[in-house]
Amino acid sequence: MNNLESLTYFASEGFLSVYIILLLAASLLIRKEQGTPGLYYSLGIFGLAVTLALEIVACATRPGSTEIFHGLLRSDSLGRLFKILCLVSGILFLLFSLLARETSKRFRDSMEYTVLALSLCLGMMLFIASNNILMLYLGMELLSFTSYLLTGFVDRDERTTEAAVKYLLYGAVASGVMIYGFSLLYGLTGSLDFSAIRAYLVANQVSGSMLFISIAFILTGLGFKIAAFPFHLWSPDVYEGAPTAFSAFLSVGPKAAGFAILMRVLYQVFGVGAQAEAPPAAQFDWTFTIAVLSALTMTVGNLAALPQRNIKRLLAYSSIAHAGYALMAVASRSAFGISAVFFYFAVYLLMNLAAFLVAIVIANEYYTERLDGYEGLGWKGPQGAFLASAMAIALFSLAGIPPFAGFIGKVYLLMAVIKKGPGLYWLAVVAVLNTVISLFYYARVVKMMFLSKRVKGAPLSAMTTERYVSYAVLGVLTFLTLLFGLYWTPLDSLSKLTMNFLN
């Protein structure tokens, strides 16, 4: 399908790109000082909202899956749903930036911040939909470059620049290794389009160590994006260094995009996926590799999180652990596994962003990210009680305790793994034991808030408009975490859509 026709499929991304350009142009007209505070943020949110609307419309009107732009992109249900997920996290990212003190409405460079955010979202959407090596690399680089800049954007203290530099260095090496892997793949199969590569692999029974080396290098790049072991070492430092709003976004948006493209690459290019016709020789059995990676990721994530004293680092390690859990479903190589991953990330978005929002409010209030800022929060008046119980619900949901949505997400993953057969039972047991380990550090935060005797720090200050908005958002997130814990059919029917991308 040539470029013009595919534009109709490209509505949301197209609108977003045009919107970025317009935003830049508009900013030239309004001088920095007398712009109303938070203007650019709201413009950014508006832009993303419209894109989201377009995406939902596309999702409704065009189910099926077609290749657009000469096979560069693939517009199918998996892509669309994960795009929706990333756009929602993008909107929340800008909203959180508005609410956080360090990037609040009086932040001088909020215009550039928003532009970077929007282009980051554009990068994610392309990254998810890419069906070609070049497009994938381009999407990933757009996504990564804007992330490096956003990490180092706020000139709060030396930690941000250090985090940005570390992120850049590590990211550059990882994407370098990835593109090198892709070059080998190009050599082996002679073309850039995934479908062509797949056809060549199937036709010529390509297998052997060179294919494995190229896949290993490709997995390095994608592993970096989803912060799986052993490519996770950058994420705790970056989460701690970056502005809280951005680290919240990092843990959900780009990670979900990474998983989407990982599944697309593994299932479509290298996997047997739903079509059983591909003879096993054409692909190699990466189930065991991904399973080992998943087990290591969740264990490392949970273990390292135990002694943490900083809330952002703790949530960083917890997000590594959750990447490990999601990898479990990828390892199950089943269509149900894909829908399980989507469901898990939808739920993970809710609970993780709720936890980060509370971290933001506490950071605004007490200027600290250390856990002792949360001492006796539950007993500091109604505001404190609401914040503490919202945080408790988010944390216990992250730990996978029923009746919260996190538990249902984990059940989906376990079901995907156990459905695969006896081969992966050990992974289910590892995951379940990790849940117990994870309870340790989640419960410690709750212990700080409720159980500790000393009520440190002044009670929360009076309500400001930001505070109202953040409480409202927190309320919605926590309510959904509770609702989907008890009645998750709507989310389930959505995640079922992702399954038909394979056929």
Add this chain to the structure above:
Amino acid sequence: MEIGMRDIVFLCVALLTTIPCLIVVFSRNVLYSAFALFFTFLGTSGLYFFLDAEFLAITQVVVYIGGVSVLLLFAILLTKNVDEIRKTNMISGPRMALAGAAALALLGSFLYALKGARWAMNGNAAYPATTIKGLGDLLLSKYLLPFEIVSILLLAVLVGSLVISRRSVQ
């Protein structure tokens, strides 16, 4: 196989690429490694010529040699006063040993895999004499979308870098 004039030149260019590249790795002084990088890029563009990728070679020269390595040189000079440059910037000890071992392992396994690798040879495809026209057509037909997207990327990077560097220069 006879050693033709073309092979000798190829050998020189190959050496021109690999030797400076090793210098980059093992040199004591970061300035020397920057210059060595300069020659490696030169060697690479020479290789592009051999691969009939003239446009690429020119881009390589303009972008890499003209832009990136000069940029790096500026960076070195800006951020280091002269005497510090001589100080060694090579780490030693266990980290280097480990890195060396890993590199050797990768090299070994890669060569082993290379022996058995069967690249996708579609020998009969007509390869156009001048690649620029082909590249141009390809760029504006199939790869139009990346072309547009890269423009947005560069724009965003530009804006971001400007903000950060402006703030740090004040």
Add this chain to the structure above:
Amino acid sequence: MTEFIHNHILTLITFLPLLGGAVVLLIPRDRKDAIRRTALVFTLIPLLLAGMLFAGFNTSSSGFTTEAGIQFVEKHAWIRDFNINYFVGVDGLSIPMILLCALICPLCILASWNIEKGVKGYHFLFLLLETGMMGVFVALDFFLFFIFWEVMLLPMYFLIGIWGGPRKEYAAIKFFIYTLVGSVLMLLVIIYAYLVSTPHTFDLTELARNSSVLGYRAILWWGLFIGFAIKVPLFPFHTWLPDAHVEAPTAISVVLAGILLKMGTYGILRINFSLLPDVTRSMATVMAVIGTINIIYGALCAMAQKDLKKLVAYSSISHMGYVMLGMASFTDEGLNGAVLQMFNHGVVTAMLFLLVGVVYDRAHHREIEGFGGLASVTPNYAFVTFLAFFAALGLPGLNSFISEALVLLGAFKTHTVLAVIAATGVIITAAYCLWTLQRVFLGAVNQKYALLPDLTGREIASLAPLAVLVVVLGVFPHPVLNLMKSTLGSLNALVVAAL
């Protein structure tokens, strides 16, 4: 109206406390008494409904896994795609537990009348806890069972953690981790059973009917058994109980000992026995040995305790050992004795903990040596405590004797040697009970407590129903025994026939 109540009785019993919790949240924080009264009302209504349930229960319906065996069934689709149903019902095994739970909860509200810190939070969590507990006993859908099993965990953690004694954090987290390890193993079994059953189902009765489809039977059995054994608690997994009890406030340790311990054995009966009868049958001796160890070990440890609450905690471990022994005997007498012991122990331990709470509220310490001669200072209190302790040591004419006699009778048939050893437990129990009574109540009056006030009206109100039950069920156990006879008979037949 009665029609509506009749066929929604279980849902009402389970979710009324939750409604009460919501109402409590609405009441302003400082009107403490209003909160307490609402909480009391919302626990008394389920007691009333439980009474109606008891009256309307048809005791002759047998058949453990068949539809006929289960009454007051409510089955609505909850998550259609996963075939998860809101399937609640009651049979001979669960009705005594529901009655026990419905009875003890209002008493606990009465016992927590002098909690001053965070009254609203306390009562909300308590009502949530009651919903969780009721849910476990009524749920017949494995997924729903697990949800209620875990829902009960969170409020318990906070109740021990916030309103507990000096080392409350440690006790709370220890309780949470122990129970979570157990329930996490159970989760794996649930998912496995769901996936392997065709058509995929969580319905316990269906799983029981075609339970042959389950593979890895021994591993499944042990996975479930360990999960429930931690809750009972059985010997190696019991170390959390003394800590949890010592640190928990009075009302919470009443609920913990009175009802939560029974969930372990209830789970084993409801799931291990019905889903994997053949493995259960082959594990008879293991269960009996563990039960006997529990009895003797718990009794001996109780004797050495200095803290009253720890003593009662260890005595609970000892009494739960009887339940385990009874279940492992696979005789009608043994099984009925076990379930009756679960009910009786619930009543007796609740009474004991309330009594310990009474003395703790007055003297603010619980060392047994610290008291002395209270009988002459507080005669009513002494009389009730004597009644409770004598019930605990299994005096005939009181309720525990009947269940312990039945358990020992059943055990004598299948594990004669173990039954004899377990019977010596009766002697040790008598020893530590009387020794405690002597040190606390008899002997010279300890001048520090010469003018200790006797039982107040509220305390008598919370103790009286239990005392009456202890005596009445001792003399006339028919009503409770009759409830469970037919269901347990068919359960026993199911297991015996399995091997």
Add this chain to the structure above:
Amino acid sequence: MTYFIKSYGFIIVLLPLLGAVVNGFFGKRLRERFGGTASGYIASAMVFLSFLLSTAAFIVVAGSHGAAIVNHAYTWMSLGTLQVEIAFLFDPLSAMMLLIITGIGFLIHVYSTAYMHGDQGISRYFAYLNLFVFSMLILVLAENALLMFVGWEGVGLCSYLLIGFWFQEKQNTTAANKAFIVNRVGDFGFIAGLFLLYWFLAKAAGPSAGTSILSFSYLAEHAHLLKDATIFGASLATVICLALFLGATGKSAQIPLYVWLPDAMAGPTPVSALIHAATMVTAGVYMVGRLNFLFSMSHTAMAVIAVTGAGTALLAATMGCLQNDIKKVLAYSTVSQLGYMFLAMGVGAWSAGLFHVMTHAFFKACLFLGAGSVILGMHHEQDIRKMGGLRKHMPRTFATFALATAAIMGMPPLSGFFSKDEILWQAWSGEHGHPGLWFAGFLTAGITAFYMARLLFLTFFGETRRDAHHNHHDDHGEHAHDRVISESPAAITVPLIILAGFSAAAGLVGVPAALGGSNRIAEFLAPVLGHHGTAGTHDPIEYVLMAASVCAALAGGGLAYLFYLARPDIPVMLAERLGPVHRLVYNKYYIDEIYGALFVTGTKILSRVLALFDRHVIDLLVNVSGLALRTQARIAGWFDQAYVDGAVNLVADSTLSFGEQVRKLQTGRVQVYVLVLVCMVALGIVIRLMTV
């Protein structure tokens, strides 16, 4: 009349319960409104009413030639093969026991009104006493073994409450605990025997649903099935009988479980009279009698019972000789007499044993009440060495006490002679009898005579050894007038006289054929206990044995007269000469101390060790790991101290320390991160290439 008993028999049992409840709950109010004696009158009235009903029942049963009447109240438990009824059995054996319990019980209630006059807890006392009579009646009237067990433990409870009645003193409560726990050991045996029997019959006899296996009628019919059943190699009948006998020894204070009875004297004297002389302690004998068809199935068990009985009789008698507390002497004498009864049971002389139960109940109750009256007179002085010459001050008590002593010594016309000789004769001639057993009995008769006479002479004869300036015990009662020893009031002496009368006349009921009597009691109990013994044959040896036992009694009495009245120096001299033997017997062969060390402190140490084991070994994970972590924390210095103590267990704790190591990987240098990436990828590729 039979209809009345058949449908309302349970009233006999309920009356004392009613009295207990009234006194228990409304005692204080009663005492304020009607004065101290009210609760005493109510309690005595209740027992008297049930005494009347008992006589009615006795008449009915006697009239219908021993046909058993069963009064069903309701079904207690019906479950699987188990069917237990709450039902009361009126047959000759239970009717006789009924009379003894309610009769003597009533007399003791009257006695107590005077004896306990002025004690604050008097309503509590009478509540417990009535509760005791209620439990004893259940025990005796129970139609099945499980209901008997309820009564069995009920009396154990009441003896605990009554021994520890004055709970202010610690040693009283320790004695009460000891009594209850030793009884509990016995009950353990009883239950074990019962359940073994139950399952054997449930399997062997294969009863139809709803039949009450444990009821005595069913047991009687199916006992024969036990003939050759075995369990773990041993004969089932023996195992069951020995287990049941263990229960009996617990309750009736035989070797090895007799240690609690002497300490039980800590309770008020009427309690000792009722419980520890007349009724409760005979429960064991009643049980063996009631299950005689079971015991007769196992000869070894019968032999064990006989030997134990004889041994206990002899041992207790020797211990009784050197006791100085008046009640302790009587306590050991009770243990000894119970030994006689079990000797009778052991040799198969069921009715002789029960006849001795009846006669012993009368004269022992009379002795105890007499001792009570003496103690009251001597203002709570119990040491006989400080008494003497009371026959002048308390003539009526002296007369009744002397008569009862004569009866227990076995003087011919009195009841003791007939019942003891019947036992000795059966011990010699019975089919399970053996001359050795007779000789033990004969020897005990002599020793009994010795210590009873010693008690009589020291207490009532010689001059009053109470020295003038003896300081007072703090008086319990309010009669604190000076040390004039006066006779006890009528309420005390009248029961004494009645009891003395009965202990004299009771023998006539069982005059053996040898002496021309028709042994009416044996005939009366025959339907339940069956016929045995050589009825009617005048074997000359019987006369010889009778004469021998009378001589032994006289010799014992004479020796006591010599030692304690004529030449008081002899016992002193003997004491020095046989120093160690004297000390051994005086300290009751240190059996109490051995038991104390072996069981009581042994269990306490074991429990403390187990509790430590539980706290540290099972929870080892916490403490060791806590320690390990604390050291690590001190080294690291930044670990949350509060949480360190909260480390849950080794597994959790090792994860914490392992978490440390994983965390250390995060060195902060980005080059290290890249290095890790490269190494892991290289490792992955190398492993893959190796394996494929």
Add this chain to the structure above:
Amino acid sequence: MELTGITSYIIISLILFLAGLLTVVSKKSIIGIFLGIELILNSAALNFAAFSRLTARNLEGQMVSMFVIVLAAAEAAIALALLLAIYKRYRDINADNLTTLKW
């Protein structure tokens, strides 16, 4: 195998790639790391070009090389910006003092 065949190109790009990795890991200054990154990207671009001319014989490989070069340039720009920020904060660009964020 003739000298200017695909294998020699691959070996050269492999050497470049490994040299790049080693430089990244072994250099003390941040700029040294950037050098390494540029080398890695360069090797990838070379690889693409080699495959497109010698084996796949279609221009798409060169297209990717071109984009790789462009993106390398963009990356260098960001690197410089962040380098200046680091320099302003730490006064020197030694990679080892970037360790405030650890554990």
